[in-house]
Amino acid sequence: MLSFWDMAYLTGLAPWDSGEPLRELVEMVKRGMIKPSKVLDIGCGTGSNVVFLASKGFETHGLDISRVALAKASKRAAAKGVKCFLHHLDFRDADKVSKLGDFDLAIDVGCYHSLPNGADRLRYINSLNKVLRKGGEYFLWCFVRGKSFSWGPPGVYENEIEQNYRERYDILESHRINTPFRDMLFTTCVR
Ligand SMILES: C[S@@+](CC[C@H](N)C(=O)[O-])C[C@H]1O[C@@H](n2cnc3c(N)ncnc32)[C@H](O)[C@@H]1O
Structure with a gap:
């Protein structure tokens, strides 16, 4: 059976799927703030x-729950002539x-904030603890939760990241990014 995510990717009703890498990520690579290493993209979607x-x-x-997204990611990698391991x-x-x-590095653009409840988010963090090496970095992009939206993923309360991650992670920075849809919280952590 097709999931919500499969349907979104099949119908093109996936407004997050711009096909472009994230500006902050491009900037960090350009400035040499992150060097080539072994990286996991959690909820990689179509692989931008x-x-x-x-x-x-x-x-x-790249890891994703949607086979449709992964098939598109595989095509994108082939078109660019690069090797990505997709799971x-x-x-x-x-x-x-x-x-x-x-x-060495894990990134998440919109997967954690889509998880519906606290128990799912704690299971997610438990998985992260298993695969991110000690000293590894983790970059997280989440919509901020608030009254002002009527649809879309649940997002996060601003203090939630600190509360859920502080036991095992040092939060290096966390700041809001304005987007036309909803504000995002961009957080970088080290394990
Ligand atoms: C908002 S989309 C973002 C996709 C991609 N990161 C991007 O920026 O284009 C969230 C992604 O997380 C995936 N996802 C949701 N829940 C997941 C889970 N429990 N495990 C793995 N992937 C999941 C969805 O299939 C979807 O591709």
């Missing part, structure tokens, strides 16, 4: 960010996720 990072010499692994997995499944091995 993994393909960009692969083109810059990173060993990229069909639910990131809340720590046993399966832990088989992927260790990563």
Whole structure:
């Protein structure tokens, strides 16, 4: 059966899927703030960010619950002539996720903030703890939760990231980014 995510990618009703890598990520690579390493994109969608990072010499692994998204990511990588390892997995499944091995960097653009409840988010963090090596970095983009939206993913309360991650992660920075749809919170952490 097709999931919500599969349907979104099949119908093109996926407004987040710009086909372009994220501006902050491009900027960090350009400035040498992140160097080629082994990176996991959690909820990689159609692969805009993994393909960009692969083109810059990173060993990229993209993971997504949607087979439709992964098929598109595979085509994008082939079109750009880069190698990306793509995994069909639910990131809340720590046993399966832990088989992927260790990563130097994990990024998440819109997966964590889509998870419907606190229990799912804690399962997600448990998986992250299994695959991000000690000293590894984690970059997270989330919509901020608030009264002003009527549709879209639940997003996060501004203090939620601090509360959920502080036990195992040092938060390096967290700031709001204005977008035409909803404000995003961009957080960088080190394990
Ligand atoms: C808002 S989209 C963002 C996709 C991509 N990161 C981007 O920026 O274009 C969220 C993605 O997370 C994936 N996703 C949602 N829940 C997931 C889960 N539990 N495990 C793995 N992927 C998941 C969806 O299939 C979707 O591709």
